[in-house]
Amino acid sequence: MINAEQLAKLHIGSQWVDALNETFERFNISTPRQQAAFIGQCGHECGNFKVLEENLNYRAATLMKLWPKSFPTLEVANAYEKNPKRIANMVYSARMGNRDESSGDGYRFRGRGCIQLTGHANYFHAGKALGFDFVADPDLVATPKYAALTAGWFWSTHNCNNLAEAADWVALTKKINGGTIGLDDRIKHTNEALAVLQG
Secondary structure (H helix, E strand, C coil): CCCHHHHHHCCCCHHHHHHHHHHHHHCCCCCHHHHHHHHHHHHHHCCCCCCCECCCCCCHHHHHHHCCCCCCCHHHHHHHCCCHHHHHHHHCCCCCCCCCHHHCHHHHCCCECCCCECCHHHHHHHHHHHCCCCCCCHHHHHCHHHHHHHHHHHHHHCCHHHHHHCCCHHHHHHHHHCCCCCHHHHHHHHHHHHHHHHC
8 A cells, every 4th residue: 555655755645645545456556566657657647646637738830740640731730729629629539439520529538637548438438447427527537536547447458567567668658658758757757656665
């Protein structure tokens, strides 16, 4: 069991004690290495457990870099610039179980929680597994309890414990992120958590 003193050493608020312990128990994230990797990956994804909702307030130039197929020209990107709702509805439309752009699903099911659960399909399946209707109330995923539990569900369904035990940080990061964005920071958070958990 992780405690408030350990979390304080990692600059994580005490409101996460119960949420993390419930998640660790429910999804058998049981060894120090597994728990440290979970904390390290989530810490990177959600601003060290402080940002539980995706920030989509991008400038046009950034939109063109992140999603060049959706924003091929400055003119197209300018129409969406600094409008998180429009951006989410555009980039997340017709994928991950979301309907078309006009449905509003992209914004409704934008990234939330410790691992940035995204898309109708993930909200639906996480909700079924956890016994909550995240499709009807997606904002629940931005609360500590459900932010951690949905991350635990994702962790479990993607067999992340095995990668954590093997200390395969590249493969683990690819499971969580789809690439290796922030790899060094994730490893740093993981090593810090491991030192606290084993200390």
